[in-house]
Amino acid sequence: LMGAGGNSDVILSQIIRGLKDALAGKEEITGRDICAAYASACEHAYKSVTQPAPGTMLTALADMADAVADGTDDPAEVLRTAVDAGVEAVKRTRDANPMNRAAGVVDAGARGLWLLLDGALAKVEGRPVSGATAEPAPRAGVGAPVERSEPAPSTSPPSRESEGDVASWAGAYDVQYLIVSPTRSAEELKAEMMEFGADCVLVVGDETALKIHVHTLQPDKIMAIGLTAGRIGDVVVEDLEAMSAEHERATGIVVPPPTAPAPVGVVAVLPGDGFVEIARSLGATPLRGGATMNPSTQELLDAVLATHADHVVVLPNDRNVIAAAHQAAAIADRTVTVIPTRTVPQGMGVLFKFEPTWDAAEAITAMERALEEAHGLEVTNAVRNSTVEGQRIRAGEAIALFDGRLVAHGPDEAEVLGEAARRFGDVELITLYVGSSVGPDRVERASDALRRACKGAEVEVRDGGQPNYPFLVAAE
Numbered sequence: 001l002m003g004a005g006g007n008s009d010v011i012l013s014q015i016i017r018g019l020k021d022a023l024a025g026k027e028e029i030t031g032r033d034i035c036a037a038y039a040s041a042c043e044h045a046y047k048s049v050t051q052p053a054p055g056t057m058l059t060a061l062a063d064m065a066d067a068v069a070d071g072t073d074d075p076a077e078v079l080r081t082a083v084d085a086g087v088e089a090v091k092r093t094r095d096a097n098p099m100n101r102a103a104g105v106v107d108a109g110a111r112g113l114w115l116l117l118d119g120a121l122a123k124v125e126g127r128p129v130s131g132a133t134a135e136p137a138p139r140a141g142v143g144a145p146v147e148r149s150e151p152a153p154s155t156s157p158p159s160r161e162s163e164g165d166v167a168s169w170a171g172a173y174d175v176q177y178l179i180v181s182p183t184r185s186a187e188e189l190k191a192e193m194m195e196f197g198a199d200c201v202l203v204v205g206d207e208t209a210l211k212i213h214v215h216t217l218q219p220d221k222i223m224a225i226g227l228t229a230g231r232i233g234d235v236v237v238e239d240l241e242a243m244s245a246e247h248e249r250a251t252g253i254v255v256p257p258p259t260a261p262a263p264v265g266v267v268a269v270l271p272g273d274g275f276v277e278i279a280r281s282l283g284a285t286p287l288r289g290g291a292t293m294n295p296s297t298q299e300l301l302d303a304v305l306a307t308h309a310d311h312v313v314v315l316p317n318d319r320n321v322i323a324a325a326h327q328a329a330a331i332a333d334r335t336v337t338v339i340p341t342r343t344v345p346q347g348m349g350v351l352f353k354f355e356p357t358w359d360a361a362e363a364i365t366a367m368e369r370a371l372e373e374a375h376g377l378e379v380t381n382a383v384r385n386s387t388v389e390g391q392r393i394r395a396g397e398a399i400a401l402f403d404g405r406l407v408a409h410g411p412d413e414a415e416v417l418g419e420a421a422r423r424f425g426d427v428e429l430i431t432l433y434v435g436s437s438v439g440p441d442r443v444e445r446a447s448d449a450l451r452r453a454c455k456g457a458e459v460e461v462r463d464g465g466q467p468n469y470p471f472l473v474a475a476e
Contacts, residue, residue, distance in 0.1 A: 011045050011057060011058060011109070012057070012109070012112075012113070013204070013211075014041075014044040014045045014047070014204055015041040015042075015044065015045045015061065015113070016041075017041075017044050018037070018040035018041030018042070018043060018044035018045065019037045019040065019041050021040050021044070022036045022037035022039075022040035022041075023037050029075060030073045030075060031071050031072045031073045031074045031075045031076075031077060031078040032071060032072075032073055032078075033075075034068070034071065034075055034078045034079065035068045035069065035070075035071040035078055038061075038064060038065040038068055038082065039065055039069070041061065041065070042061050042062055042065040045057075045058055045061060046058060046062075046281055047204075047277070053097060054096040054097055055092065055093040055094070055095070055096030055097025055098075055100055055101075055107055055110075056093065056097060056107050056109060056110060057107060057109035057110040057112070057113045059089070059092075059093065059096065059110075060086060060089040060090055060092075060093060060107070060110035060113060060114065061110075061113060063085055063086070063088075063089035063092075064082040064083075064085050064086045064089060064117070065082075066085075067081050067082055067084075067085035068081050068082050068085075075124060076121070076124045076125060079117070079120060079121040079124055080121060082117060083114070083117050083118050083121050086113075086114040086117060086118075087114070089110065089114075090106050090107070090110045090111050090114050091106060093106050093107035093110045094106045094107075172199070172215050172216060172217055172240045172241075173215070173216060173217070173219045173237055173238065173239060173240060174213075174214075174215055174236070174237070174238045174239075174240050174243065175212070175213070175214045175215075175216055175219045175222050175223065175235075175236070175237050176211075176212060176213045176214075176234070176235070176236040176237075177212050177223065177226060177232045177233065177234055177235040177236070178209060178210070178211055178212070178232065178233050178234045179205075179209065179210045179212065179226055179229050179230045179231070179232055179233075180208070180209050180230065180231065180233065181207070181208065181209070181230060182205070182207070182209070182210045182229040182230045183229050183230055184228065184229035186203045186204060186205055186206075186210055187203075187273075188229075189203050189210065189212070189225060189226065189229060190203040191273070192225050193214055193216075193222060193225055196216075196221060196222075196225065197216075197217075198214045198215065198216040198222060199214070199215040199216065200213075200214065200215045201214050202214065210229070212226055212232075215240060219237045223235070262307070262308060262309040262310070262356070263309065263310055263311065263358075263359050263360055264309055264310070264311045264312070264313065264356070264358065264359065264360040264363045264364075265283075265284075265285060265307030265308070265309030265311075265312045265313070265356075266283070266284040266285065266307070266312070266313045266314075266315065266351065266354050267284070267285050267286075267287055267300065267303045267304055267307060267312060267313070267314045267315070268284045268285070268286055268287065268315040268317065268347060268351055269286075269287050269288075269289035269290070269294075269295060269300075269314075269315065269316055269317045269318065269321050269325075269347075270286050270287070270288065270289065270290070270317065270344065270347075271288070271289065271290030271293075271344060271464070271465075271466040271467065271468075271469075272290075272435070272436060272463075272464045272465030272466035272467070273463075273465040274433070274434075274462060274463035274464040274465035274466075275344065275348070275433070275464050275465065275466065276288070276465075278348070278462065279351065282351055282352065282354060283354065283356035284315075284351055284354065285303055285306055285307045287299065287300065287303040289317070289318065289321060290318065290344070290466065290467070290468070294318065294320055294321050294324070295321065295324065296324065297324045297327045297328050297331075298328075300314065300321075300324055300325055300327075300328035301328040301331065301332060304328060304329075304332050304334070304336055305332070305333075309334070310334055310335065310360070311334065311335045311336075311337070311360035311364075312332070312334060312335070312336045312337070313336075313337050313338075313339055313354070313363065313364060313367060314328070314329065314336060314337070314338045314339070315339055315341045315347040315350060315351060316338065316340065316341060316342075316347075317341045317342075317343060317344045317346070317347035318342065318343070318344075319340075319342045319404065322338065322340050322342075325338045326338050335360070337360075337364055339364075339367055339368060339371055340371075341371065341374075342403070342404055343376040343378060343401075343403065343404060343472075344376065344378075344433075344464075344466070344472050345374075345375075345376025345377060345378070345431075345433070345472050345473055345474035346371070346374045346375065346376040346403070346474070347374075348376075348431070348433075348474050349370055349373075349374030349375075349376070349474050349475075349476060350367045350370045350371050350374055351367075352370075352476075353366045353367050353369075353370040354366070354367060373476075374474070374476075375402065375403055375423075375424060375474075375475060376402075376403060376472065376473065376474055377400060377401070377402050377417075377420055377421060377423075377424075377471075377472070377473035377474075377475075378400070378401045378404075378469050378471075378472055378473075379398060379399070379400050379401075379413065379416065379417050379420070379469060379470055379471040379472075379473075380398075380399060380401075380468060380469045380470065381396060381397065381398055381399065381470075382394065382395055382396060382397045382399050382409070383395060388406050389405070389406055391406060391409065393409050396411075397409050397410060397411055397416075398410060398411070398412070398413040398416040398417075399416070400416050400417060400419070400420035401420075402420055402423050407419075407420045407423060408420040413442065413445070413446070413470070414442075414445040414446055414448070414449040415449065417446055417449050417450065417453075417471060417473070418449035418450065418452055418453040419453070421449070421450050421453040421454055421473065421475075422453045422454070424453075424454055424457075424475040427454055427457050427475040427476060428456075428457055428458065428476065429457060429458050429460065429475065429476050430450050430454055430457050430458070430459045430460070430473060430474070430475045431459075431460045431461075431462055431473065431474045431475070432446060432447060432450060432459060432460065432461045432462070432471060432472075432473055433462050433463075433464030433466065433471065433472040433473070433474070434461060434462070434463055434464055434470070434471065435464060435465070435466050435467065435468075435469055435470040435471065435472075436465050436466060436467055437467075437470075438470045438471070442470065443461060446470075446471055447459050447461060450473070454475070457475070
């Protein structure tokens with residue numbers, strides 16, 4: 001992290017951090033350990049970037065992590081699967097990223113990451129490490145050449161102009177600096193910088209050091225925010241327009257600001273920071289909302305306009321927001337489809353079916369189909385004695401709502417959660433979204449209750465950051 005000079009360097013440092021967290025303390029590493037390490041690396045890397053771009057080392061890493069998600073105990077086989085998947089993942093970065101497409105090249109960071117992983121595989125296989133341009137050597141113990149081919153730089157001629165979908169911010173500066181022994185967390189600084197209005201905000205590190213990399217119109221303000229966490233060093237401030245002009249002069253590649261809107265966008269009303277980050281990673285525009293803080297029609301309309309899409313899908317994720325969403329749709333200057341999701345878990349189930357590269361009709365069909373199958377579970381606590389649907393509830397009891405209806409209550413939160421979760425039936429994956437003030441012991445008990453209630457299902461824990469509801473649960 002201390003030596004990172006740009007976004008790719010910082011992302012790589014977080015990939016290594018994820019590997020370290022997953023493998024630290026292990027005397028022997030199995031294939032499944034490596035699978036977990038890939039997942040951890042992917043999680044840390046994506047957390048470091050506020051708006052991940054397509055066709056980068058992040059997407060290549062995600063493709064490789066997905067390829068080994070159901071790996072074996074054999075480390076060599078897991079590494080081989082990841083490296084083989086990486087060949088195609090790196091090739092895809094040429095067309096997926098507008099800058100790469102304009103230059104006619106694959107992403108340098110993605111290719112560099114592939115070379116590192118192929119080097120690890122070479123060590124395990126006992127073969128020489130391929131150079132950056134050399135053909136891969138035969139695998140150890142195998143007479144035939146390796147079938148995998150290295151993702152070489154593209155030889156396609158660069159276009160002189162991209163298709164106009166690369167973001168540009170006139171007059172902005174690129175600001176980078178380090179904070180040693182910071183007194184504030186990365187999350188706090190990132191949130192303040194984003195609230196100020198900075199772009200491409202990257203704040204990563206831990207209690208020993210933080211790396212800041214931001215695009216902003218006011219570099220002095222970004223440095224002032226950093227100074228609230230300690231002394232800053234290794235400061236670099238560069239004019240983005242001058243950097244772009246120099247790049248165009250040196251390469252002849254012109255990347256104009258965006259001209260064409262996206263075919264389809266999504267606005268999702270969500271209650272916590274964790275949900276906001278997940279929504280952004282899925283290509284959606286998050287709008288803060290939830291119980292007692294429902295967004296207004298104007299706020300929904302502003303979010304619709306912020307998508308820069310021809311056709312916008314709105315996920316209200318609360319029955320009390322549906323009417324305002326329809327009102328915003330009626331006065332918007334573009335086509336808006338409201339998919340009437342009534343709970344946050346239901347909305348997340350629908351959002352996970354969204355694919356930004358699809359056309360509007362295809363995306364909406366998939367999301368409406370997901371709505372029919374999506375169910376959600378909400379767990380909270382009763383604030384007073386009451387009778388709901390004939391059931392007497394005592395103040396302080398845990399209560400569970402399945403698709404908005406009371407299905408279980410009692411003094412033991414985990415037991416209530418488990419009883420309600422049986423209504424999911426036969427499911428493969430359960431996602432447990434954890435609220436803002438829930439400790440690790442409660443999370444562990446909740447996870448165990450879900451595993452007992454839905455035997456055979458995988459339970460994934462995600463930070464939702466929502467208030468009022470300790471746990472929100474989605475299943476598929």
